[in-house]
Amino acid sequence: MGNLTSDAELEKVWQIRYSNTKEANTQSKKLYDRLSKEGDLKGQMYALLYYAATSFLLSSEILISELIQCTEYFEKRPSEKGLTISYNYLGNVYENIGKYNEAITYCQKSVKAATDIKYAEGIGDSYNTLGIVYMRIGDYVNAEKSFQNALKIRLENEFHAAAASSYNLLGRLNTLKRNYDEALENYQKSLEIRINNSHDAAIPWSQLGLGSLFLEMGKLDDSKLYYTQAIEASQKNSDERCEMHCKLGLGKLYSLKNQGDEAILHLKKALEIAEKMEVKAVLAKIYQVLSEVNTQRQDFQEALINFRKFHNIKEEILNTETHNKLKNQEISFAVERSQKEAEIYQLKHVELKKAYDILEEKNKQITDSINYASSIQSALLPDMEALQNSFTDSFILFKPKDIVSGDFYWIQPLGNKILITAADCTGHGVPGAFMSVLGISLLDDIVNKNGVKQPHKILFELRAKIIHALNQHKEKDKKDGMDMALCLFDFDLQKVFYAGSYNPLYIIRNSELEQIKADRMPIGLHIKDNMPFTEHEFVFQKGDQFYMFSDGYADQFGGPNERKIKSKKFQELLLEQSNQTGEIQKKSLDNYFETWRGEMEQIDDVIVIGLKI
CATH class of the missing domain: 3.60.40.10 (PPM-type phosphatase domain)
Known part of the structure; x- marks a missing residue:
């Protein structure tokens, strides 16, 4: 990068992001302040990038601003891995706030930037984030392809911490697909790698995954155990994002047990974090579960108010225009890499069919949700x-x-x-x-x-x-x-x-x-x-x-x-x-x-x- 001492310090910070995210964040901020005074611009930009990449508490607006600043610097230096990392984390932030078209654009740029300089770690990270976006919009086929691409690269290069992340995401995907045996195997591999390599900051995410899996399977005691462990570990690491997901999970769990007071207590904490971090997809889910708990308690006014908040956010992030943009961009990305006209035609046909299937599924989800709102409204009418x-x-x-x-x-x-x-x-x-x-x-x-x-x-x-x-x-x-x-x-x-x-x-x-x-x-x-x-x-x-x-x-x-x-x-x-x-x-x-x-x-x-x- 430049100064050998600062290069080594920055690389050390980057490599501990899985094992001690909080420390990586603290050290990157210190390095940024020091390198700014020393006039080391390249080191300063890497420090800023690593600080943004390990920040859980900054608003999305601030994160985007900092990452755009890094992107503009590294776009003039495409041989630097900083360009891949900047693009990838921009994709990550846009995914968090529900702007999926922007997210997929930056993920695609990240894959290309990493491939151009043969940056294996970056290729794996980029496919990982791309898979998360696909999973979020319900395109499980492309999500699995992306996660498997990431896992293959990570295993070949013995990127253990990153491989654990891939296993964890495959666990989540298989949970959504109700492939519970495969999901359990994925989560156990993820947790084992993280424990063996002392990746303390990442362990609660594997525990969160297991808590979510057991909740889906109806094993509420096992679910509660893993959620509780994950909350304790995430609080030690100041990882509010993981804590937010755990609190949402516990809210669902207590709702299933008809313990409304406990459910609302955990959901309110999840809501507080989600609002601060502007994680729209999670906000929508929290409002949906709150609405269900309100209905259980026969608080129908509050139930429909929370349902309306859920519905508005869901419409915003899952509307037809967004999906069309996503699919058009995905087609363009695929076409750019294709060489044969016949293959291009076939690819377009397949992608458009996928787009239609996804829209059909999302329309069904929205209709099911509105039917639920109708039951609330009917209960209110005399x-x-x-x-x-x-x-x-x-x-x-x-x-x-x-x-x-x-x-x-x-x-x-x-x-x-x-x-x-x-x-x-x-x-x-x-x-x-x-x-x-x-x-x-x-x-x-x-x-x-x-x-x-x-x-x-x-x-x-x-x-x-x-x-x-x-x-x-x-x-x-x-x-x-x-x-x-x-x-x-x-x-x-x-x-x-x-x-x-x-x-x-x-x-x-x-x-x-x-x-x-x-x-x-x-x-x-x-x-x-x-x-x-x-x-x-x-x-x-x-x-x-x-x-x-x-x-x-x-x-x-x-x-x-x-x-x-x-x-x-x-x-x-x-x-x-x-x-x-x-x-x-x-x-x-x-x-x-x-x-x-x-x-x-x-x-x-x-x-x-x-x-x-």
């Missing part, structure tokens, strides 16, 4: 018993556009009174479902904790709480909120009290329909968000029918001219069926909607509530 006890007849037509809904209904009996709302949240799908959970939770607080019973006052307080909860302050924040019709039926006074945000109330009496208009302001940030809502009060009679609804029914496109149903037709349908039972009204409305829609897509969530005195 059953029909309260309506059946209070009204002569009733029905609820509830048709989410997607698996989960932004529309919701809420029912709260209050002695000889009952509060009922039909609400339409901004959006549909998971974002709308999150708003619905927020709305249900806040309504529960306002009515049951704060004791507010009058509909117009409930809407006023709900609006303030929504604005606060969503931290709405600016014009762009106006898009989030909800519209609703809210009624209080007082059976002692024989009165109904109604207040509405955009959503009106329909009353049918003696075969005539009357519309009670809502206020033209949402439950959310608005120019009129300090104005009170209007309260409407009516005496009801036996046989009166009340309808609350979202705009999803009337706004549906279809029919011979692909137009909306519109409010006028919706009113006609209600009048035509008003002498029928609630169940028949519900079926008739649903049948008309589906016939009208035909082959067209449902454009919004739909809710219609019918109540007969």
